Amino acid sequence: MMNDRAEHISKAFDEELRLLNNRLAEMGGMAEAQLAGAVEALCRSNAELAERVVVRDKEIDALDLEIDMFSVRLVALRQPVAADLRTIFAAIKISSDLERIGDLAKNIAGRTLAISRFPPLPTTVSIASMATVVQSMIKQVLDAWTARDTQSAADVCARDVEVDQHYASLFRELLTYMMEDPRNIGPCTHLLFVAKNLERVGDHTTNIAEQIGYVVLGTRPPDRQTHDPTNALVPEADSQ
Amino acid sequence: MMNDRAEHISKAFDEELRLLNNRLAEMGGMAEAQLAGAVEALCRSNAELAERVVVRDKEIDALDLEIDMFSVRLVALRQPVAADLRTIFAAIKISSDLERIGDLAKNIAGRTLAISRFPPLPTTVSIASMATVVQSMIKQVLDAWTARDTQSAADVCARDVEVDQHYASLFRELLTYMMEDPRNIGPCTHLLFVAKNLERVGDHTTNIAEQIGYVVLGTRPPDRQTHDPTNALVPEADSQ
Numbered sequence A, B: 001m002m003n004d005r006a007e008h009i010s011k012a013f014d015e016e017l018r019l020l021n022n023r024l025a026e027m028g029g030m031a032e033a034q035l036a037g038a039v040e041a042l043c044r045s046n047a048e049l050a051e052r053v054v055v056r057d058k059e060i061d062a063l064d065l066e067i068d069m070f071s072v073r074l075v076a077l078r079q080p081v082a083a084d085l086r087t088i089f090a091a092i093k094i095s096s097d098l099e100r101i102g103d104l105a106k107n108i109a110g111r112t113l114a115i116s117r118f119p120p121l122p123t124t125v126s127i128a129s130m131a132t133v134v135q136s137m138i139k140q141v142l143d144a145w146t147a148r149d150t151q152s153a154a155d156v157c158a159r160d161v162e163v164d165q166h167y168a169s170l171f172r173e174l175l176t177y178m179m180e181d182p183r184n185i186g187p188c189t190h191l192l193f194v195a196k197n198l199e200r201v202g203d204h205t206t207n208i209a210e211q212i213g214y215v216v217l218g219t220r221p222p223d224r225q226t227h228d229p230t231n232a233l234v235p236e237a238d239s240q
Helices: A004-043 A047-078 A081-114 A124-147 A150-180 A180-216 B003-044 B047-078 B083-113 B125-149 B150-178 B182-218
Strands: none
Touching: A004 A047, A004 A081, A004 A124, A047 A081, A047 B083, A081 A180, A081 B047, A081 B083, A124 A150, A124 A180, A150 A180, A150 B182, A180 B150, A180 B182, B003 B047, B003 B083, B003 B125, B047 B083, B083 B182, B125 B150, B125 B182, B150 B182
């Protein structure tokens, strides 16, 4: 049986792990909200909202740093093993992925400000539908993390194919607009990067899903898929 | 004075840390070589070399996973504190940045294969000179890590401004080619992403430099700079 002191330390440690999970959930909610804000700003040409997203990114960065420092301190003080140690390492990785999702949202917001000088293009429908898939994946992976649900996490990874399909079709659409009228090149270039950013949010979401498997099962995925589905998509030079 | 067993454990741990540093240096060399290969393949339209870069990326991924697993095991078994613990956490972060640099090199190689179908553009000179800056930053940061040289690491961070300037000028150059002739839109779109990839390699190199300060001084930088220097660069819709 545990003595009082050991029990006290164990309780304190459980409390600290709970705190770590809470901060991570908070950070996840922020990343989710930032992406939703950036996409809404883009689709409604709302420069004020875009600027708010840009400013608020600092909060996510601060939380990432806090989770990092807290995790290192926790490992140093409590010297955890097995699943507890994996949880802490996973928290560091997840917070870094969430920080990157925040960056990508900020970048989309920045491009919204740059694009607002141009007449609107009809591509916002495709961008909004791609964003819907990505946002629902983020929501699902955060819930899966809270519940340590590996099945749902695997489902998130499988849904990344959908994101790639959206990206490929959006890429084609944007190239067509650029070829039709050179005045579209400026705004379409920004939208190409927006599409790429959404595709990368999908990748980070998949990374988070893989961490859930690691924490629960103690295993890593055999290989990380990193490809760009548009590599073979650009039309031939003489096709128009 | 240490007893024999403590001394033995301490020696074994030193050896493990040395091994960790060696694997990281090896991974750094691989990332450096992969980027050099990708840029050479692009500039000389060497499809065979590009394919080799794409295939070899798996080796960097495998090393990243190995360093991750080794680090977690090291923390669990040796329960290090202070500078040793910071070194291990830094190794995890650095290996993840090197893995991303490898991915970006692979992506550049993939785009080289896609671009090879088009007649060459005169932008390779600008891309090569941007790549030269980025490659010398990687070399410098890897040396700074080995020597734990915070001054040199700070220098690497300062040089990221050069990369941003190259990127901004390349971005303008590519937009001009696209506006001149719609047949350039396909290949230039790929080259825009190549330029963006090189800019991101610069960011990852800066991240690595920041880890050196963290290990040596125990402090984190106050704020991570994450911006896209092209946001305000696209010419007005009616400017041509």
